[in-house]
Amino acid sequence: MNLIDFLRKSVENYGDKVAIIENDKKITFYQLHEEVKKFSNNLDVLNQEEIISLISENSISFIIAYLGIINSGKIVHLISPDISEINLFTQLKSSKSKNIICNQLMKNKISNFNSIKATIFDIEEILFKKNNKKIKFDTNEHAYLIYTSGTTSEPKGVIISHSMIEFTTKNIVKVLDYSNSDTDLLPLPLNHSFGLGCLHTSLYVGSTLVLLKNASNLEEILESLKKYKITTLAAIPATLTKILNFENEKIEDYFSQIRLIITNSTAIPKKTVIQFKEILKKGNLATYYGLTEASRSTFMIFDKNNHREESVGKCSPNVEIKIVNKEKNNLKLGDIYIKGENVIKKYWNNIEANKNIFENWLKTGDTGYFDEEGYLFLNGRSDEIINVGGEKVTPNEIEQTIKNIPGIDDVVAFGIKHEIFGQTIKLNVIKSKNSDIDKAQILSYCMKNLEKFKIPSKIDFVKNIPKTDYGKVKRFMLK
Amino acid sequence: MTNEDESKEIIKNIFFEVFSNLDKNDFSWEKEQKDYENWDSFAQLNLITFAEAKFNISLTLEESIEIKSANDLLKTVERHLA
Numbered sequence: 145m146n147l148i149d150f151l152r153k154s155v156e157n158y159g160d161k162v163a164i165i166e167n168d169k170k171i172t173f174y175q176l177h178e179e180v181k182k183f184s185n186n187l188d189v190l191n192q193e194e195i196i197s198l199i200s201e202n203s204i205s206f207i208i209a210y211l212g213i214i215n216s217g218k219i220v221h222l223i224s225p226d227i228s229e230i231n232l233f234t235q236l237k238s239s240k241s242k243n244i245i246c247n248q249l250m251k252n253k254i255s256n257f258n259s260i261k262a263t264i265f266d267i268e269e270i271l272f273k274k275n276n277k278k279i280k281f282d283t284n285e286h287a288y289l290i291y292t293s294g295t296t297s298e299p300k301g302v303i304i305s306h307s308m309i310e311f312t313t314k315n316i317v318k319v320l321d322y323s324n325s326d327t328d329l330l331p332l333p334l335n336h337s338f339g340l341g342c343l344h345t346s347l348y349v350g351s352t353l354v355l356l357k358n359a360s361n362l363e364e365i366l367e368s369l370k371k372y373k374i375t376t377l378a379a380i381p382a383t384l385t386k387i388l389n390f391e392n393e394k395i396e397d398y399f400s401q402i403r404l405i406i407t408n409s410t411a412i413p414k415k416t417v418i419q420f421k422e423i424l425k426k427g428n429l430a431t432y433y434g435l436t437e438a439s440r441s442t443f444m445i446f447d448k449n450n451h452r453e454e455s456v457g458k459c460s461p462n463v464e465i466k467i468v469n470k471e472k473n474n475l476k477l478g479d480i481y482i483k484g485e486n487v488i489k490k491y492w493n494n495i496e497a498n499k500n501i502f503e504n505w506l507k508t509g510d511t512g513y514f515d516e517e518g519y520l521f522l523n524g525r526s527d528e529i530i531n532v533g534g535e536k537v538t539p540n541e542i543e544q545t546i547k548n549i550p551g552i553d554d555v556v557a558f559g560i561k562h563e564i565f566g567q568t569i570k571l572n573v574i575k576s577k578n579s580d581i582d583k584a585q586i587l588s589y590c591m592k593n594l595e596k597f598k599i600p601s602k603i604d605f606v607k608n609i610p611k612t613d614y615g616k617v618k619r620f621m622l623k
Numbered sequence: 624m625t626n627e628d629e630s631k632e633i634i635k636n637i638f639f640e641v642f643s644n645l646d647k648n649d650f651s652w653e654k655e656q657k658d659y660e661n662w663d664s665f666a667q668l669n670l671i672t673f674a675e676a677k678f679n680i681s682l683t684l685e686e687s688i689e690i691k692s693a694n695d696l697l698k699t700v701e702r703h704l705a
Contacts, residue, residue, distance in 0.1 A: 201660075249644070360656060360663040382664050389688060533664065563684050568668065583676035587669075591640050596665040601672050 146306035147287055147344065148215045150313070151177050154350040158324060163347070165354045165372065166204045173350065176208065179271070183212025184281060186273045190218075195239055195289065197221040197262070199246040199254075202334050202355045205267050207343065209245055210288075210334070212270075217282040219303070221289045222335040225250055226595045229257040231299065235291045236262055238301055238493055245270065289492055290337065292436045292536060301492030302436045311485040312439045313344045315460045319443045320404060320430060322376070324350035329374040331356035331365055331383070337436040338408050338534070342378045351376075359383050366390070366398045376404040381412035382533050382564045384429075388419055396423050403427035408434075408534060413563070417446050417453040431456055433520060437491075438482040438506050441465060442520050455519040460486070465520060466505070467513055474514045479526055481505045528619060530559035531567050535597040542569060542590075542598060549589050551579030556609050558622045560602065568601035572622065575605055630678070630704070634697050637673040641666055652694040674700055 151173065154163070159174035171179070190196060196213050198220050200206040213220045221239050223232065225246075232254070236242075244254065245265045254260055287306050291299040316322065322345050330353055332339035346353040354372045356364060359380065366387070368374060384407060387395060399405075404427050405420065412431060420429040433442040433456035442465070444457025459465050462484055469478025483505045491497040500507040509529065512522040530537040542557035554574040559567035575581060583603045590599045610618040639645055642661055656662045671687045674680070674696055680703040690696050 253644075357660065358657075358663055360667065363657055386664075386688060564664070564688075565668070584673065587673055587676055588640055591643070591669070596641075596669055599665075599669050599672065601668055603676065 145310050146214075146283065147309055147347070148180070148211065150344065150347040151180065151211060154347060158350045161324075161350065162352050164204050164207060165352065166202070169204055171204050176204075176211075179208045180211040180215050182275075183208050183270060184216035185277055185279055186270045186275050187212065187216050187218070188275065188277060188279055190243055191279075193218060193241075193243055194284075195219045195221050195241040197223055197236065197239070197241045197244040199223040199225055199227070199244060199250050199335075200267060201225055201247075202330070202339075202357050204355070205247070205271060206334055207355075208271065209267050213245075214284075214287050215281065216279075217284045219284060219286050219289055222340075223291075224333065224335045224595070226597075228593060228595055229259060230593070231291075231595070232257065233259045234299060235301075236260065238291070238299070239289055240493075288340070290335070290436050300494055300497045302488055303490075303492045304436075304439075304488070308439070308486055308488070309344055311462075312341060313348045315440055315443075315463075315486070316341060316345050317349055318461060320376075320406065320445075322346075322349045322351060326351035326375045326403075327354065327372055328352070328376045328378070329354045329356065329365070329368055329372065330378050331359040331361075332378055332380065336534075337434070337439050338378065338380075341439060342406075362387055362390070366394075369398050369402065373401065375402060376406065377402060378406045380534055381407050381416060381566070384420060385413055385416045385564055388416060392423075396425070399423050399427075400425060405429045407431045414453045421446055421448060432460075433457065433522065434486075435482075435506075435508055438463075438484070438487045438508070441482045441484065441486060444519070452515070452519050452521075455515070455521050457520065458518050459520075460484070465514075475516065477511060477513045477523055480508045480510045480512050480520075480522075482508060528558075530557070530569055532559075532569065532597045533565040537569060537598050542571070542594070542600070545590065545593050546571065546573070546586065548593075549581065549586060551576050551581035552586075554609055556617050556619075556622060557600065558619060562601065569598065570602040570604070570622075571600045572604050572606045572609060574607070574609065626704070627701070630700055631697060633677050634674070634693055634700065637670060637677065637696075638693055641669045641673065650693070652697070653692060656691040670696060678704065680704070 154173045155177045160172050162170045163173040163176045164171050196218050221241050242262050244262045245267050247267050251264050285305050286303050289301055289303050291301050328346050328351055330342050428445050428447050430445045432440045434440045441463050442457040444455055464483045466481050467474045467478040469476050487506045509527045511526045514520055528539050539557040543555050546555040553576045556572050560570045562568040610621040678700050686699050
């Protein structure tokens with residue numbers, strides 16, 4: 145069953161039901177399917193291409209374009225609207241994508257990127273093009289491609305197949321009980337595995353998906369819960385923690401009909417879990433552990449009788465996780481490896497990254513351990529990646545950018561604890577002799593050259609950076 | 624230019640740096656977070672970081688969460704500078 149079959153199934157069963165709501169716009173499953181087919185036909189000018197890049201904020205148009213590209217037998221390369229020029233250049237080069245579909249605003253932005261030579265198409269123009277041709281499309285084993293930060297500065301392309309999507313979606317539905325009677329609120333970006341998994345689930349079970357653009361607009365999230373009679377909400381831990389700043393009575397009222405809040409494995413404060421367990425009278429908070437490369441590998445439902453608030457739960461059905469350590473003991477801290485049909489077979493055009501996959505086991509780069517009842521606890525990353533609110537950042541990328549600023553001799557970037565984001569980025573900077581550069585100038589440079597989640601939250605000017613005799617930074621000594 | 628005028632100018636510039644698509648005519652001291660399309664939690668962090676660097680102050684988590692407009696940021700900064 146491929147992703148388009150999910151939609152076809154829902155058209156057969158609930159054709160006239162509203163599939164997606166975006167502000168005042170609504171589209172039924174039947175209309176969505178028609179628009180998807182039309183979009184695929186209108187892609188005829190790109191018939192020879194295997195990969196098409198798509199950049200858009202959450203919208204019905206995005207979903208039509210996403211499914212339309214897949215329906216035409218091509219692979220969608222999903223890109224965040226916040227992407228920097230250098231990252232876009234790297235991704236296009238690695239993916240070999242020569243065409244970008246995006247909205248007018250993004251088109252204006254990308255047109256100013258001198259290094260980008262791809263052809264840019266306006267999503268609305270493709271949507272509204274009149275084309276009577278009926279084209280027969282090939283099927284493709286793969287559905288989409290997302291780039292995620294690697295242990296080096298080069299982003300890694302993660303290619304997701306239809307069979308992985310089917311496996312993961314069925315696990316989500318089975319464990320979290322999604323059904324066609326749900327109305328799901330999604331304030332998360334659809335260019336990320338978390339948001340996409342929610343979209344796939346809604347298409348599969350035939351529930352209505354309410355899309356929001358901005359997860360920070362807490363009032364809009366809370367109002368939407370009531371307005372659309374929401375039954376499930378997907379939100380990152382930072383959003384949930386901030387919601388707790390509202391009056392308790394008000395929160396309990398807003399969440400009175402919610403049966404499920406799903407969050408992800410970015411460190412969720414224990415206090416937030418405990419408070420939501422109290423708030424949700426008719427439902428549960430749940431989390432999962434996964435990577436783009438191995439989506440939803442565990443699930444944890446924080447029910448009232450389970451006091452493992454810091455666990456990411458048990459393995460998903462038919463997913464195996466092992467802990468590799470000297471003791472050969474899953475109960476002791478070690479490297480986390482995952483195996484299952486949700487795990488990628490290989491990275492996209494990246495021989496180096498493929499070394500992390502051996503005999504179908506993916507080395508995640510995370511460390512953790514199981515308790516005696518099979519609940520997994522995460523400990524951190526075995527490499528140097530900084531996890532800012534679920535976004536993975538490599539220190540090397542930040543350091544290379546900062547080193548381009550005149551007046552800086554050396555710099556090291558590393559993660560520091562943050563109550564809301566889990567981690568944020570700190571820089572220790574050594575100024576050149578006689579340099580009068582200040583922190584605000586460094587930040588301004590970062591704003592122009594890095595995505596916003598990569599902007600440091602703290603900068604210190606230091607006299608030296610601790611290094612080994614081989615010049616490698618002693619990261620454990622940084623503070 | 625008074626100190627308050629200077630602070631206002633700096634904060635206004637911070638907003639234009641963080642929201643690079645913000646048109647000069649669209650800036651308003653009262654405009655709230657929910658009315659900005661790109662004011663997500665990362666942009667919030669960037670605003671606070673810029674203000675801390677420009678004014679050499681340090682905001683608490685509670686203060687940071689409460690900021691929902693340019694005016695809120697101005698008031699918080701002024702409180703620290705007083």
